[in-house]
Amino acid sequence: MDFPSFYMDHLAGGRLIIGLIASLHVLINHPLAVGAYPLLTWMEWWAHKNNRPDIDQLAYKITFIVFIVTTTVGAMTGVGIWLSTSLFAPFAIGSLLRVFFWGWFAEWLVFISEVGLILWWFLTWKKANTPEKKRKHIKIGVALSIMSWLTMALIVAVLGFMMKPGEWNQTRAFWDAMTNPLYAPQLGFRTFIALMMGAVFVWFATFFFTKSKRGYEQGTGPRQLRNWVVYRMSHVVLVSLLGTYLFGTWYWSAIPETMKANSSVALLTQEFMSWHGQFQSLLGWTILVFAFIGLGGLGSSFLIPRWALLIPSLMGIWLLGHFERAREFMRKPWVIGEYMYSNGVHKDELAFLQSEGLLKHATYAKHREVTEANKVECGKDVFMLACSRCHSTTGLNGVIEKFTAMYGADKDWDSGGMALFIQGMHQTRTFMPPFPGNDKEAEALVAFIQQVRATRESLPGAQSTGVVVAPPPAPPAMTASSQP
Amino acid sequence: MTMIPLLATTPIPRDLPLPLPLPEGVLIVLLVIFFLVHILFVNLMVGGSVLVTFFEWLGRKDARWDRLAAAIGRTITVNKSLAVVMGIGPLLCINLVYTMQWYSANTLTGHAWLMIVPLVIVAFLLTYLHKYKWESWSQGGWKWLHQLVGLAATLLLLFVPLIFLANVNLMLFPGEWEKVRGFFSSLSIGNVLPRYLHFIAASLAMTGLFLAGWFGREGHEIENTPGFTRPELRRIFYKVAAYVTLAQFVFGPLLLFTLPAAGITTQLYVIIVSGALVGLLTLWLLFRELKSGDERIGRSYVPICVLFSFVVLGMGSGRHVYRQAALAPHQAEIKERTAHYAAALAAFNKQRAAAPPVEQTPEQLFMNCAACHAPNVKLVGPPLTEIAQIYAGNPEGIVAWAKAPGKKRPELPQMPPMIHLGEANLRKIAELMLEKGKAAQ
Numbered sequence: 001m002d003f004p005s006f007y008m009d010h011l012a013g014g015r016l017i018i019g020l021i022a023s024l025h026v027l028i029n030h031p032l033a034v035g036a037y038p039l040l041t042w043m044e045w046w047a048h049k050n051n052r053p054d055i056d057q058l059a060y061k062i063t064f065i066v067f068i069v070t071t072t073v074g075a076m077t078g079v080g081i082w083l084s085t086s087l088f089a090p091f092a093i094g095s096l097l098r099v100f101f102w103g104w105f106a107e108w109l110v111f112i113s114e115v116g117l118i119l120w121w122f123l124t125w126k127k128a129n130t131p132e133k134k135r136k137h138i139k140i141g142v143a144l145s146i147m148s149w150l151t152m153a154l155i156v157a158v159l160g161f162m163m164k165p166g167e168w169n170q171t172r173a174f175w176d177a178m179t180n181p182l183y184a185p186q187l188g189f190r191t192f193i194a195l196m197m198g199a200v201f202v203w204f205a206t207f208f209f210t211k212s213k214r215g216y217e218q219g220t221g222p223r224q225l226r227n228w229v230v231y232r233m234s235h236v237v238l239v240s241l242l243g244t245y246l247f248g249t250w251y252w253s254a255i256p257e258t259m260k261a262n263s264s265v266a267l268l269t270q271e272f273m274s275w276h277g278q279f280q281s282l283l284g285w286t287i288l289v290f291a292f293i294g295l296g297g298l299g300s301s302f303l304i305p306r307w308a309l310l311i312p313s314l315m316g317i318w319l320l321g322h323f324e325r326a327r328e329f330m331r332k333p334w335v336i337g338e339y340m341y342s343n344g345v346h347k348d349e350l351a352f353l354q355s356e357g358l359l360k361h362a363t364y365a366k367h368r369e370v371t372e373a374n375k376v377e378c379g380k381d382v383f384m385l386a387c388s389r390c391h392s393t394t395g396l397n398g399v400i401e402k403f404t405a406m407y408g409a410d411k412d413w414d415s416g417g418m419a420l421f422i423q424g425m426h427q428t429r430t431f432m433p434p435f436p437g438n439d440k441e442a443e444a445l446v447a448f449i450q451q452v453r454a455t456r457e458s459l460p461g462a463q464s465t466g467v468v469v470a471p472p473p474a475p476p477a478m479t480a481s482s483q484p
Numbered sequence: 485m486t487m488i489p490l491l492a493t494t495p496i497p498r499d500l501p502l503p504l505p506l507p508e509g510v511l512i513v514l515l516v517i518f519f520l521v522h523i524l525f526v527n528l529m530v531g532g533s534v535l536v537t538f539f540e541w542l543g544r545k546d547a548r549w550d551r552l553a554a555a556i557g558r559t560i561t562v563n564k565s566l567a568v569v570m571g572i573g574p575l576l577c578i579n580l581v582y583t584m585q586w587y588s589a590n591t592l593t594g595h596a597w598l599m600i601v602p603l604v605i606v607a608f609l610l611t612y613l614h615k616y617k618w619e620s621w622s623q624g625g626w627k628w629l630h631q632l633v634g635l636a637a638t639l640l641l642l643f644v645p646l647i648f649l650a651n652v653n654l655m656l657f658p659g660e661w662e663k664v665r666g667f668f669s670s671l672s673i674g675n676v677l678p679r680y681l682h683f684i685a686a687s688l689a690m691t692g693l694f695l696a697g698w699f700g701r702e703g704h705e706i707e708n709t710p711g712f713t714r715p716e717l718r719r720i721f722y723k724v725a726a727y728v729t730l731a732q733f734v735f736g737p738l739l740l741f742t743l744p745a746a747g748i749t750t751q752l753y754v755i756i757v758s759g760a761l762v763g764l765l766t767l768w769l770l771f772r773e774l775k776s777g778d779e780r781i782g783r784s785y786v787p788i789c790v791l792f793s794f795v796v797l798g799m800g801s802g803r804h805v806y807r808q809a810a811l812a813p814h815q816a817e818i819k820e821r822t823a824h825y826a827a828a829l830a831a832f833n834k835q836r837a838a839a840p841p842v843e844q845t846p847e848q849l850f851m852n853c854a855a856c857h858a859p860n861v862k863l864v865g866p867p868l869t870e871i872a873q874i875y876a877g878n879p880e881g882i883v884a885w886a887k888a889p890g891k892k893r894p895e896l897p898q899m900p901p902m903i904h905l906g907e908a909n910l911r912k913i914a915e916l917m918l919e920k921g922k923a924a925q
Binding site: 001002003004005006017021068071072073075076077079080082083084086087090091093094095097098099101102104105108111112115116119123346348349351352355356361363364405406407414417418420421422423424427428429430461462463464465466467468469 | 493494497498499500504506561562565568571572576579580583590592593594597600605608612661663667832836851854855856861897902904905
């Protein structure tokens, strides 16, 4: 309401971009930073202790890949989550920053040390050529592993908080969010799945550096090195599997009842209908495939072909992606639980706006009062303010598509019925926030939707067509009762 | 201080109704300091890339420049990562202090703002490619490709700061926001281009000064830059710093005099002019170093750096003072509007809380169903007449259905469960439904 609306009609309003950036970040950060750093550090240590320069070499080569990827795509998608969410929901990010400043600040410090350490660790690897220096170098790897885990631990605190309001609403305190009941299970789940995927990644990367059959007869060639890695990484996979399972179960059982109920409604709608039905079996399959790979690796490194390793990795990606989406869905209709709805309306101002009108108090709106003449234009602004954070018009998750499912494609839509639906939308569909405007605005919104249905015109966002500012409403006369 | 009245079209948003986590003054000090640290590394990244490209090109004729370019390239790997990570602090602070202006500028230039992510990723990947292929891509056509990769990375790294500058500039002029139609149109507001020139020059000067110290230091392994002696290296990079800083005495005033009047104050002039005077002193020291012989060059490095830091601090503070003054009227209006709104909201909520809770009438409760069930016509669900037939004399049946609707009519969508309305309310609705359905028959 108080920020221009960034909006991309064809991309579910723009949410799709956030989703893409965030998924990419998690996919890199979990397996590579959180999962692989400790494993590679461990390899370096083992090589040093048992005097195996070939293992040290291999660890270095894999670290090179990890270094390149995490300091480019990894780091920038991390920043990108912030840039894109602050475009799409500045009211939410702005509020979270004010409450969570110290969390973000700590996160920043940890991130600085993480970046500093990866640069230091990787760029000085070759210079650590004495046992003395090597020991110090290994310690850098340990510190790096701890810092990447801490970065994740802090982020998870913020995410967990957004899902479960905890006591934040009353006390607005920082620690409340950190001790919220979803925190530990979620962190545990992510830690183990990261280790699992990290191990498979190290295993996978090893294949590329151990192709040569040289030295096989003598038992000192790259093939033996491959055996060594596969055998150990299978152990990591199997142990982490147990952790993933235990924490995953705990996580689901800790999700508050309302959210759970809500999630099954949301998940059951159209696109998730089939997914939800298969959720548990697919979760089971993922664990099974990891278990199979792990056990296979214990047997022999040749049992599991390289391409087969892509399967558990893809399934791990799917699992993480599903968690991210489920979290998104379960949070609805809130962007900050019990405080702010997804469209930026505060819980405590809802009734006020419903009685006064949404446009009257909006900063970026063309008109303040709905009239017969400006109905469609008002409806457009109402759509932008009230619906556009979750729906597009004609595109993905579009209101046209939704109303078509309700009223049919070949019939006229009953405007009166639509207005009633909109005003009761939270009652009928609890994952949608209550409509934050008055009767006339609901009618205007309907008029706009009817017009979009007829013309199929797409709706541009403020980043293309700019903003329009109606003169602000006359400030309300300060009555005696509102005077402090 | 007199305030320039705001234009009628200036948007006056309401601030977020949450207190700042730290006193505003503290946040501002942090903002200025964090920003300068960030911009230092950005300068070294951008300036470094430009020099690498240039020296590699010189290296086609004289291989020692090629080696020097490669040595500079190795510093960029570190500086570029620090530039990104040190950017988060100032972003945090500016989001807090200028919430309403900063996010708005981001949105108005939204496409470009999002493009920062892929552009920087590509630039960084190209930078790595350039660095790690230096030896293997050193002959014939490969060398051309190598130079092209370096050039592409440099051009990208030159472009991205323009996006940030456009935002930093646009946030200052809320009165102009109505004119903006995307990133490129935002470039015509305020004085983005003089700012950009000033920034690029600062990047080169900073990098010159940094490299004079980096290659001039005792620990530098001189065999990595064959063909140059330590004093020679110092001299080359001192020269870069000195001549570019000299040029800043053109770019600086250009920036100052093209600034829109909104934030110009005496205080700003005092700060900028003092900064420029320290700058002059620094320049004098730099040229004195350049004139001294090989055995003496580099002696004033530390004082030069200290003086330079003061110049930078001065410019950073001046920049902030301008912003503060330019946005003061806007901030004040926002504060007022926010307070008015909060008061009206509190009065409304108080009145509402005082009013006795009204029990919803069956008619009102029925509104929860009315969007889909009409008396005679099929909307989303079956009409009331049909329901009244099925459930004649059986309101409990309707309640049971509404709590957990089944799937009966294949041509209709699934009805959502209504259990959250509560059994008692559903009962009232059911009775009314039957009544209405009968009446409509």
